[in-house]
Amino acid sequence: MRLVQTLVPEGKHDVVVEALEEADVDYAMADETSRSDYSDIVFVPADADDVETILEALRDIGVERAGYTMVSEVETIASERFERQQDAGDEQGGDERISRDELRTKARNLSRSTPNYLAFTIISAVVATAGLLEDSASIVVGSMVIAPLIGPAMASCVGTVINDDDLFWEGIRSQAIGVVLAVGASTAFAFVYRLGVRPELDLLLLGQVAERAHPGILALAVALGAGAAGALSLTSGADEALVGVMIAVALMPPAASVGLGVAYTDWVLAVGASILVAVNLLSINAAGIVTFWTKRYRPSHWYDEARARRATFERFAAFVVAILILTSFLAVASQEARANAAFESTVEDIADEVVDGDVRSVTVHYDPDFVSPTPASVVVHADAERNGVAESLRQTILDRTGHDIDITVVYETTESAE
Known part of the structure; x- marks a missing residue:
């Protein structure tokens, strides 16, 4: 449930009322008394599925250019009238998705390479490396819980389908930084471990490491499922932290395996795990793009929608071609296995x-x-x-x-x- 609050610019009172009446939503309006350029404050309780329709109606009459519209999440609305409206919407088959503006805001907040993002990535990589060296599945899983890799991947997908190039490239940049940082942290930790504890170690005797050295074709299914699940969690407004673990499964242990291979100069492991990281990263982005497009996220204007359609097709095609090339290695490995x-x-x-x-x-x-x-x-x-x-x-x-x-x-x- 959401609460839409709008500061109505001077001279827009009548058209805002008319737009809300046409949208057939309940609303309350109060005079704005702060001596600013706004005449009214509008409060609209709404289902998450209906927010985009309301925002489009307000955007069409120019409220977005001269005013403010805020959308906040509401825990409870105690109203039998609102419950009846919700029941009617459920009978009509709601799409269970948040608005395009909410999606863009969430994706932008998740895409930034903040100090916390960098710190969590380093910690997760070190813990994953320790888990691989201990051959402990529980430690490896623990490293995935703290890996913040879902945000940048979803941001690049959202930026593609809504024609926001800045958001797309910010997501791509953050993904690259995250993977490079994870490999670097893992390499440094493994190198210190090699110097101080185990100068000689056959990494392929460790079960958690060996399965990343020669990955099979099933790894592709894991990455595609992670990308689709991440996109669905973002569009439904659900907590994306748990789904983020799934994405970390596809990225963090392989990245840590690359670091181990480099530190111990085991180039078979380093190359095999690098291919797995690349396939998983591309597959997550491709699956995310398809999911967001299927959920009918588009730009608000027809011209931008045409550009978004072209960019979506081109980027998705590029991802698919790269995936097919790299997946040939996985297919051969599966056949050999x-x-x-x-x-x-x-x-x-x-x-x-x-x-x-x-x-x-x-x-x-x-x-x-x-x-x-x-x-x-x-x-x-x-x-x-x-x-x-x-x-x-x-x-x-x-x-x-x-x-x-x-x-x-x-x-x-x-x-x-x-």
């Missing part, structure tokens, strides 16, 4: 056939690659010793899969006393 899973299954079957006795475990080790890991060796743990098993496994795996890899068979014996 599928092939590796099939290879592991085949190796397990071969081990059961060739090895005498029980096979306790089969482990496939991989060599890192810029696209996806490739099988390098297999370690089989068995409990019955027989000569020539390793060579038989190697040859059978080569015949069935085409991979000629190193085989190690470990025989285990146990002894117990009761």
Whole structure:
């Protein structure tokens, strides 16, 4: 619910009354007595869905040029009359969206690279890096809660659909600053950790890190869902903080992974995570643009609307082309991951056939690659010793899969006393 308050300029009393009557809204009007250039103060209680219609009516008669119109959120309106109006609006199928002016104001406030924005980004990046090094999902999730990345992404989308170039470029600039700052903070923290704690560390042995080194095509779905959810939260007037966690999921851990890769000179991780950051960032913006456009946010004048339509199409097309190019890496990684899973299954079957006795475990080790890991060796743990098993496994795996890899068979014996 909203309260629209308007300072009516001198000479506009009659046309304001006529506009409000035509809009069929309840209102109250009082004389303005501060000896200013305003004759009246108008109070209009309204549903969030109706605010844009009221503002358009006031804008058409020139109140915006010479007066002031303020929209504030209201917790409760105790009025049976207003409740009946709300029920009637619900029956007609309200769009559940805030006005264009409210949306622009929220997006502008969220887009600025304030000191708090920079500080929260640095803290979030450091916490995410610590979580990756600890291989702790809970710490990584905690870093996402404080990441302020939803604002700039949504600002660039809003600026596109309402033809506000300043807002669009402010959002793009803040996104770039946020990502660069996150990578820089992560790199610095990881470098200090490497010097003081762990000079040597195989990052790809950490589960939270490995999944960002060779991301699959499903990462695209996460980013698109985050962008759409962020836009919907902004248009409905809901608290965007919780949805911001979803956007941080797509950006903060990959950015921290890039920093880890740079600090430990693991360029496979750095390149893979960088591709993931770029795909997610572009996908969030593309999904946000589509969502805002679908919610029918447009400029108020037809000429600006034509320009906004052209800018929306051009920017969305640019995002999609870039996403398709980068997603080809994700598609290859997904295909290779599928092939590796099939290879592991085949190796397990071969081990059961060739090895005498029980096979306790089969482990496939991989060599890192810029696209996806490739099988390098297999370690089989068995409990019955027989000569020539390793060579038989190697040859059978080569015949069935085409991979000629190193085989190690470990025989285990146990002894117990009761």
